Amino acid sequence: MKYSALKGVHDILPPDIYIWQKAESTAKEIFSAYGFQEIRVPIIESTDIFVRSIGETTDIVEKEMYTFPDRADRSITLRPEGTAPVVRSYIENHLYNLPSPQKFFYSGPMFRYERPQKGRFRQFYQIGVEAFGAAEPKLDAEIISMLKIFFERLQMKELKFEVNSIGCEKCRPDYKKALMNFFSSKVTDLCPDCNRRYINNPLRILDCKSSICTELRKGSPKITDYLCNECKSHFEEFLSLLNILHITYNINPHMVRGLDYYTRTTFEITSEYLGAQKTVAAGGRYDKLVEEFGGPPTSAIGFAIGMERLVEIIKNVNPGFCIPAPKVFIAAIGKKANAEGLLIAEQLRAKDIQAELGYDSASLKSQLRRADKLGSNYVFIIGDDELKSGMVKWKNLKDGSQGEIGIASISEFEGLYR
RNA sequence: GUGAGUGUAGCUCAAUGGUCAGAGCAUUGGACUGUGGCUCCAAGGGUUGGGGGUUCGAGUCCCCUCACUCACCCCA
Structure with missing residues (x-):
């Protein structure tokens, strides 16, 4: 690397x-x-x-x-x-x-x-x-x-x-004085760090993690009393x-x-x-x-x-916290269908619907696989048949249901708004 | 700045000093010509962090170095 x-x-x-x-x-x-x-x-x-x-x-x-x-x-x-x-x-x-x-x-x-x-x-x-x-x-x-x-x-x-x-x-100075007074007889027993703290910042002895210091500070004056x-x-x-x-x-x-x-x-x-x-x-x-x-x-x-x-x-x-998934994935087969899919995606995106496309003329299988991995809710499938009939196939990836919808009315497809 | 631990595939990890360094997951493809998940099959992917040494032979042992991790210190 x-x-x-x-x-x-x-x-x-x-x-x-x-x-x-x-x-x-x-x-x-x-x-x-x-x-x-x-x-x-x-x-x-x-x-x-x-x-x-x-x-x-x-x-x-x-x-x-x-x-x-x-x-x-x-x-x-x-x-x-x-x-x-x-x-x-x-x-x-x-x-x-x-x-x-x-x-x-x-x-x-x-x-x-x-x-x-x-x-x-x-x-x-x-x-x-x-x-x-x-x-x-x-x-x-x-x-x-x-x-x-x-x-x-x-x-x-x-x-x-x-x-x-x-x-x-x-x-605080009064408290500091009381604290130093309390520790004065024990300084040599404190950990090396706390010996340094005693001079620089005695308050820090209070949150030392060493078991020796934890023991030695029992009964030390409390700031809240001062x-x-x-x-x-x-x-x-x-x-x-x-x-x-x-x-x-x-x-x-x-x-x-x-x-x-x-x-x-x-x-x-x-x-x-x-x-x-x-x-x-x-x-x-x-x-x-x-x-x-x-x-x-x-x-x-x-x-x-x-x-x-x-x-x-x-x-x-909370593992898995709010990871967004595309609402719809558009799987297209063939050059003309890919162009049509691009247009549909753009229409949906203009309505703030997250739409993902298949690329590199991948097989329908691999496009669906990717749609599933992305967590998409719906897939639209467009190929030669659909272009001819003007109807696009839709599939709900969560429950497996399928149906058809006219290309012109895709942006009104109710599944996109649930 | 100090101490300890760990470095092997994209990730998580195997491999008594001895064949060509393996597995699971992930990726890609196939079984299934235009229907995902489940299953099965296959493929790609490695300078074993780097350098030196010991040895007939080193991922494995030794030294150096680098990186990462955790802890101390300190702080959000």
Whole structure:
């Protein structure tokens, strides 16, 4: 094989592509019903946009970005996530002058230079939403509900909703201090990774998978006990609204987000159908980011759905999901009949009926075989006899019934409209 | 970046170091001249990932390399 796709990138082919299209159209429908409007932002941005928002010491920025100099030696980065470009756009286009809240959704490829594994790729697709200018927990709950309805519409099952609050710049330092205090006597027993985390980001010790650390963190202080009054009432209101909306969730005080900009509400939706990378959607509030980017103080919240992971789940819970089949297959024998068949197909297609033709003067047998494999509902058969009589034979491939219909009235054939 | 596993036909997989590397599925054709699915028959399809070594003999053993997969890390 001379050429192959680069590591961690992939082609999306039929039949999978139909799942993608369905997921994308469903997202557009449902998010629109919630007042989210589509926004399209560039795939390349100035590198510092991501460094500022995601955080200088995060793995994404330190070792996973596709960063390169352009011809004028500016540092350019292929977007590793969608929030930063949308925030940049929100500020640059003065969208904060429009009535609040402003709600957007986006979809498209993201790029991270990682070792690929199940559910993780170097080019991967996300559908995400961002809402600016509403601090109320009502919006947080609404967004979770929207996600739930989106997943239900795609007939997805057995998803776990996990929520947490990671506080704000007022209360999180206190919690961090308490946490470091708790672990200070045990640092040397923690796994090597957690020794590093203790210095860089002690919150990360909370979701370490090592059995040693799982044991050692028993009885560790919970973030939810350290929230300031404002964060606490925000979280409680959020939870009570989830209850009112009949959303089943799990409070996971160990859930931490990997990007620096999150505040208060965070959430993750996971599925057992995925591998180790089991998060299919995640997000949270980022009430300080717009201001840090040079915009006016603006609360915001958003999430992103991992498309490859979403599609993987759908394939597991619902194999054979919405694969379209031609309504009618036209089998023609002979040159004149083939021309007539082409005309008939064009008439039907003009009425948005999917019509497929046989090619390469294949035998009637092989044309029928192909019609069957494509899953066609009906076959029209045209040969010399039919041309002479002006009547075309039709056959229902699902039940085997047959009949005749005049060539002129084919587009009124009732089987095509069932 | 680290670790483990796997590379044989389009796909899923066989083949004790020993004949010409096989099977199922898929594809194409035939049985059935103009009627699909089921059945039967046949055909096409391979640099055994690549390179080197050991051996009378390597798909099989050794080394190097590449690719893929899974996991760690991290994240959607």
